[in-house]
Amino acid sequence: MPSLAMLLDLLRGAGITVIVSGLAILAGVPLGLALAAGRTGQAPLIRSACALYSSFVRAVPVVTFVLLIYFGLPRLGLALNPLPAAILALVLNTAAFNCEIWRAAIRDFPSGQLEAARALGMTRRVAFWRVVFPQIWRASLPTLVNEMTLLVKASPAIAVIGVVELTRKTRQISAVTYEALPPLVLAAIIYGALLALLVAGARWLEHRLTKHLRTA
Amino acid sequence: MSNRFRTTICLAAAIFVSFISSASAASLEEIKKRGYMVVATEDDYPPFEYVVNGKPMGYDHALLAILRKSAPFEIRQEILPWQGILPGVASGKYDAAVSAAVITDERAKSLDFTMPISESTMAYVKRKGDDRIKALKDLSGKTLGVQQGGASFQVLPDLEAALKTTGGKLGQIAQYGAFSEAYQDLANKRLDAVIHNIVSLSTLISEKGATYELGERVGKKSYAAWAVQKGNNGVTSFLNAFLAEQKKNGNFKKLQAEHLKIAFDLPDQPLLPGDRPMK
Numbered sequence: 386m387p388s389l390a391m392l393l394d395l396l397r398g399a400g401i402t403v404i405v406s407g408l409a410i411l412a413g414v415p416l417g418l419a420l421a422a423g424r425t426g427q428a429p430l431i432r433s434a435c436a437l438y439s440s441f442v443r444a445v446p447v448v449t450f451v452l453l454i455y456f457g458l459p460r461l462g463l464a465l466n467p468l469p470a471a472i473l474a475l476v477l478n479t480a481a482f483n484c485e486i487w488r489a490a491i492r493d494f495p496s497g498q499l500e501a502a503r504a505l506g507m508t509r510r511v512a513f514w515r516v517v518f519p520q521i522w523r524a525s526l527p528t529l530v531n532e533m534t535l536l537v538k539a540s541p542a543i544a545v546i547g548v549v550e551l552t553r554k555t556r557q558i559s560a561v562t563y564e565a566l567p568p569l570v571l572a573a574i575i576y577g578a579l580l581a582l583l584v585a586g587a588r589w590l591e592h593r594l595t596k597h598l599r600t601a
Numbered sequence: 602m603s604n605r606f607r608t609t610i611c612l613a614a615a616i617f618v619s620f621i622s623s624a625s626a627a628s629l630e631e632i633k634k635r636g637y638m639v640v641a642t643e644d645d646y647p648p649f650e651y652v653v654n655g656k657p658m659g660y661d662h663a664l665l666a667i668l669r670k671s672a673p674f675e676i677r678q679e680i681l682p683w684q685g686i687l688p689g690v691a692s693g694k695y696d697a698a699v700s701a702a703v704i705t706d707e708r709a710k711s712l713d714f715t716m717p718i719s720e721s722t723m724a725y726v727k728r729k730g731d732d733r734i735k736a737l738k739d740l741s742g743k744t745l746g747v748q749q750g751g752a753s754f755q756v757l758p759d760l761e762a763a764l765k766t767t768g769g770k771l772g773q774i775a776q777y778g779a780f781s782e783a784y785q786d787l788a789n790k791r792l793d794a795v796i797h798n799i800v801s802l803s804t805l806i807s808e809k810g811a812t813y814e815l816g817e818r819v820g821k822k823s824y825a826a827w828a829v830q831k832g833n834n835g836v837t838s839f840l841n842a843f844l845a846e847q848k849k850n851g852n853f854k855k856l857q858a859e860h861l862k863i864a865f866d867l868p869d870q871p872l873l874p875g876d877r878p879m880k
Contacts, residue, residue, distance in 0.1 A: 452688075549644070549655075557645055557651070560652075562781075563805060565785035
């Protein structure tokens with residue numbers, strides 16, 4: 386039976402889910418933008434490096450990628466503890482997907498506006514921050530939020546290297562109680578609440594940041 | 602193929618090779634010098650290792666607590682799911698798996714084992730009152746639950762051979778990440794039986810005797826031991842010396858009775874299933 390003690394134990398796991406996913410989102414969104422800028426930029430080597438990265442990371446299952454980071458990086462001289470390795474893996478993963486979202490927005494951006502900005506004497510960099518970015522982030526936000534929810538739901542993959550997040554907690558609890566269902570039901574409710582908060586937060590942010598665009 | 606494309610492929614291949622080339626684990630001298638040993642334990646394997654409210658418990662943790670006191674270096678512990686433990690030891694990430702890993706022929710190829718810490722012969726468990734299964738031969742054609750990459754999976758050829766002698770055959774096999782899910786599916790009638798080691802099943806029956814019923818043993822007599830990377834003899838003998846000491850001073854049987862609810866007379870060296878010596 387679900388109990389208060391079980392709920393508290395699960396909430397500890399949910400805390401890890403929130404911290405890990407939250408950091409991955411905070412770092413992954415700008416990193417994705419940087420990758421998209423690289424992919425659509427003018428340096429050929431950077432273009433293909435960014436394309437290779439994005440294609441490779443999106444092709445590898447999250448759980449495999451987590452194992453690769455945790456067991457593979459020490460060979461390159463970077464031995465991370467499970468928690469930082471998990472965060473790094475999720476950052477690198479979500480950045481690849483965010484890269485594609487940003488890239489699509491950049492590609493669809495009306496080239497006339499950019500040409501006009503350049504004709505007015507703006508450098509590419511200034512034109513990007515003054516003209517392109519303020520428009521593409523609004524176009525990308527719904528898709529970015531969708532990717533964030535996917536990331537939260539992919540986060541149980543980090544359990545494979547010993548990070549006990551919400552789903553792993555359900556396993557630990559049911560291993561002792563021999564009943565898989567009660568913790569799973571509670572976990573599903575917690576995930577639902579977390580994602581509802583995430584989506585509501587994104588709506589609020591969009592509302593605040595676009596205030597100046599609305600007429601009273 | 603364009604030149605740039607070829608360069609990128611080569612680059613990717615080089616990165617991969619450097620990733621998968623095997624590194625060797627720390628030797629006992631290196632462990633002593635750096636001052637710590639890294640051991641991996643499981644988190645959902647009662648009564649050997651499990652976690653209650655974030656606290657690790659069970660037979661292996663009780664042994665580990667004694668090892669911590671006697672070892673001349675710090676023991677660092679990583680708690681992780683089964684699927685990551687043996688690959689982590691084989692790749693040198695952990696110096697030892699302080700987990701009840703069943704000694705199998707397959708594993709003996711890439712790992713060394715300490716002396717057994719428990720018997721670990723497989724058995725099956727069924728729903729209480731399921732009259733279709735009265736003996737081992739009745740498992741013919743039934744749907745069975747096992748653990749991915751676990752010894753319960755590796756015992757299936759033995760079971761198949763046993764069923765053949767009575768004209769039976771292996772039915773559908775469902776693989777699970779965690780046994781709690783297999784037990785749930787057994788209760789849900791999606792499975793007819795679950796195969797697991799006799800110790801874990803006895804613990805299940807002591808908790809949930811109203812739902813499940815223990816069946817016969819399956820396959821050859823086998824043992825569980827701690828695992829070390831192949832050829833890392835220093836670490837293996839260090840752990841063996843520790844276990845021999847616990848055997849001598851009586852801690853071994855005391856902890857078995859306390860945690861496993863059953864005490865075994867165990868051999869002093871690892872043995873392959875069917876009491877065969879290691880190759």
